[in-house]
Amino acid sequence: MPMPLRARDADPIYLLKGMIESESVNLGPEFADRVNPERTVVAFLEPILKRAGFEVRKQKVRAGRVNLVARLRGRKSSHPVMFEGHMDTVGVDGMTVPPFRLTKRGGRLYGRGTADTKGPTVSYLGGIFQALRDGVRPARDIVFVGAMGEETGCEGSRHLARSGFHASSGLVAEATRLNLCVAHKCALWWRVAVKGKTAHGSTPHLGVSAIEGAAAAVLALKMHGGRLAKRGRTELLSAPTLHVGCIRGGEKVNVVPARAEFDVDSRLHPDEDVKAYLRRANALLRGTRLPGGKAVDAKVVAHEHFLGFGADPDAPFLKLLGEIAREVTRGCGGHVKGGAFFSDAGPLAKRVRELAVFGPGDIAQAHTPDEYIDAAQLEAGTQIVRKLVAAL
Numbered sequence: 001m002p003m004p005l006r007a008r009d010a011d012p013i014y015l016l017k018g019m020i021e022s023e024s025v026n027l028g029p030e031f032a033d034r035v036n037p038e039r040t041v042v043a044f045l046e047p048i049l050k051r052a053g054f055e056v057r058k059q060k061v062r063a064g065r066v067n068l069v070a071r072l073r074g075r076k077s078s079h080p081v082m083f084e085g086h087m088d089t090v091g092v093d094g095m096t097v098p099p100f101r102l103t104k105r106g107g108r109l110y111g112r113g114t115a116d117t118k119g120p121t122v123s124y125l126g127g128i129f130q131a132l133r134d135g136v137r138p139a140r141d142i143v144f145v146g147a148m149g150e151e152t153g154c155e156g157s158r159h160l161a162r163s164g165f166h167a168s169s170g171l172v173a174e175a176t177r178l179n180l181c182v183a184h185k186c187a188l189w190w191r192v193a194v195k196g197k198t199a200h201g202s203t204p205h206l207g208v209s210a211i212e213g214a215a216a217a218v219l220a221l222k223m224h225g226g227r228l229a230k231r232g233r234t235e236l237l238s239a240p241t242l243h244v245g246c247i248r249g250g251e252k253v254n255v256v257p258a259r260a261e262f263d264v265d266s267r268l269h270p271d272e273d274v275k276a277y278l279r280r281a282n283a284l285l286r287g288t289r290l291p292g293g294k295a296v297d298a299k300v301v302a303h304e305h306f307l308g309f310g311a312d313p314d315a316p317f318l319k320l321l322g323e324i325a326r327e328v329t330r331g332c333g334g335h336v337k338g339g340a341f342f343s344d345a346g347p348l349a350k351r352v353r354e355l356a357v358f359g360p361g362d363i364a365q366a367h368t369p370d371e372y373i374d375a376a377q378l379e380a381g382t383q384i385v386r387k388l389v390a391a392l
Contacts, residue, residue, distance in 0.1 A: 085121025120359025127385025178333030236338030307346030
């Protein structure tokens with residue numbers, strides 16, 4: 001017979017401490033199958049969820065890596081409400097605080113994942129567990145999802161969406177300072193390959209430097225980026241952006257390079273036609289020339305698209321959440337916002353009718369060397385979810 005839910009299981013500080021100590025660094029697809037970063041978080045959360053009465057299953061995504069999907073049956077088992085947070089984190093190189101030990105200092109809680117996104121996830125779990133300890137029995141099913149692989153492209157949430165999962169309402173945990181993010185941009189990551197002609201370094205005029213071609217192409221994209229994204233600001237979203245994050249090329253210092261490539265990160269509005277965007281990018285690249293007038297041989301050769309989303313802020317579930325958030329924060333939270341980042345909300349938006357990204361903490365702290373969440377924000381987020389579950 002399972003043990004009953006313990007008082008400390010509903011304590012957000014206890015939960016966050018356990019989550020931070022559960023190292024879950026996601027180094028990328030080339031390492032993830034071997035390292036299985038989320039396994040320690042699953043091992044920590046599974047028994048607590050079972051004590052709370054959740055039916056827990058591990059949804060296999062690939063190579064032993066799973067989404068943790070837990071369902072608490074409501075009185076009517078209809079119109080389920082989803083609370084989702086990803087379990088993986090980015091790396092810890094260069095961190096100035098202990099990454100896997102929760103450190104309290106001056107009202108702040110430090111550690112890798114405190115803001116992105118173990119802290120916001122803990123506010124969901126703590127709020128749900130506190131409501132259950134208060135004797136609340138929601139009419140609707142509550143589904144908690146711990147997703148794998150968000151940091152390398154929302155792999156877990158994409159798999160969940162493809163599996164046929166659905167919910168009437170839901171929240172995706174990210175640090176929004178307890179505001180309701182009801183729209184965010186999509187991300188388009190694309191690679192440009194540049195060809196040149198090799199030659200000896202002592203006779204560079206006999207070759208064509210692919211690196212110089214890449215440099216010209218990068219400058220052209222930056223100078224004319226506005227042509228690629230014709231949409232400006234909207235009420236919730238800033239104008240589309242573009243930046244070059246990586247560039248590679250060359251073999252030896254004394255050889256004119258025949259190949260180079262660079263990677264571009266574009267943040268676009270959710271309804272942007274990605275194929276048309278890339279066609280415009282290729283047209284611009286074809287028109288790029290070196291200082292001597294020679295055309296640059298550059299083209300888009302690969303891309304990845306991570307979905308944005310947009311939700312109706314007047315949906316009943318989101319209006320209820322906003323009212324509770326404004327009450328608990330005395331007006332400091334609960335406001336409708338948009339985001340430039342992408343999240344698991346993108347893949348899940350078509351599977352969850354009333355959806356928002358929501359949680360305590362500041363997204364500016366994500367991936368930083370001294371990542372932290374304000375303890376007061378964590379407590380407020382927990383109380384908002386506690387009241388939300390009671391209202392269901």
